[in-house]
Amino acid sequence: MRSELQRTAIAAEVRARVAQWRRAGDRIGFVPTMGNLHAGHHALVAAARARCERVVASVFVNPTQFGPNEDYAAYPRTIEDDAAGLTAAGCDLLFEPTVAELYPFGVAASVRVHVPLLGDGLCGAFRPGHFDGVATVVSKLFHLVQPDLAFFGRKDFQQLRVIERMTRDLGLDIEVVGVDTVREPDGLAMSSRNQYLSAEERARAVEIHRTLLAMREAVGQGRDRVAVEKAALDRLTAAGFRVDYAAIRCAEDLAEPAAERREAWVALVAARLGKARLIDNVLI
Numbered sequence: 001m002r003s004e005l006q007r008t009a010i011a012a013e014v015r016a017r018v019a020q021w022r023r024a025g026d027r028i029g030f031v032p033t034m035g036n037l038h039a040g041h042h043a044l045v046a047a048a049r050a051r052c053e054r055v056v057a058s059v060f061v062n063p064t065q066f067g068p069n070e071d072y073a074a075y076p077r078t079i080e081d082d083a084a085g086l087t088a089a090g091c092d093l094l095f096e097p098t099v100a101e102l103y104p105f106g107v108a109a110s111v112r113v114h115v116p117l118l119g120d121g122l123c124g125a126f127r128p129g130h131f132d133g134v135a136t137v138v139s140k141l142f143h144l145v146q147p148d149l150a151f152f153g154r155k156d157f158q159q160l161r162v163i164e165r166m167t168r169d170l171g172l173d174i175e176v177v178g179v180d181t182v183r184e185p186d187g188l189a190m191s192s193r194n195q196y197l198s199a200e201e202r203a204r205a206v207e208i209h210r211t212l213l214a215m216r217e218a219v220g221q222g223r224d225r226v227a228v229e230k231a232a233l234d235r236l237t238a239a240g241f242r243v244d245y246a247a248i249r250c251a252e253d254l255a256e257p258a259a260e261r262r263e264a265w266v267a268l269v270a271a272r273l274g275k276a277r278l279i280d281n282v283l284i
């Protein structure tokens with residue numbers, strides 16, 4: 001029988017518990033989150049459960065990954081519901097640190113981790129400093145929790161690549177695992193930010209996924225990549241989105257594909273609808 005969900009805000013307690021489990025020979029899986037958990041997060045816990053004897057999740061709305069005009073203050077905080085969901089999903093330990101626990105010298109004075117190039121384009125260009133905040137908090141969490149494996153959603157495709165690179169470049173002995181995007185029945189990728197949409201916007205939001213599928217189909221038919229990107233931008237703009245980008249990139253390093261490069265591609269979209277900024281992608 002599984003033990004109840006344990007909860008702590010103290011990093012030293014997480015370390016002590018994880019060290020105890022490791023001494024008993026358990027493999028530790030880690031699911032970092034910002035809370036407001038939905039089926040997509042529960043799928044990360046399930047993936048961790050499938051490969052690890054113990055699962056640790058964190059809930060922390062990380063101030064350093066939000067720009068000055070972004071939704072840090074408004075970001076939905078639902079910790080008791082999150083804890084109930086984590087219990088049901090089979091998580092063993094919830095780390096719910098305060099800002100002071102993760103940034104003991106204050107946010108402004110904190111060490112920053114920067115992943116050049118991979119983190120600079122796409123969302124990095126539209127959200128300056130965002131991936132520095134992500135790489136910084138994830139490396140702090142990795143050092144504090146010391147998991148064997150860590151699980152991230154593929155919906156945040158660029159984030160996944162940034163974290164993989166950061167982990168390898170810093171020589172951390174952690175396997176970073178990407179988990180498939182969980183979608184609503186109409187295809188919209190699950191996201192905490194979907195709740196910013198009005199009913200009318202929510203109905204329209206599915207157009208992002210449809211556009212991505214159309215991009216994949218057009219590339220499969222041999223259409224020119226730049227023309228496909230332009231058609232996607234026009235389609236989303238006509239549907240009322242303010243599009244940050246609709247792009248096709250190499251899936252491995254997010255570089256612009258050169259004609260002679262034959263490796264896997266990914267189509268990615270980031271677009272704003274009402275108060276929400278939505279991202280999604282499909283592999284080609």
Ligand code: PAF
Nearest residue numbers: 032033034062134137156
């Ligand atoms: O994907 C998220 O929820 C966040 O960016 C993460 C990885 C938990 C870092 O704050």
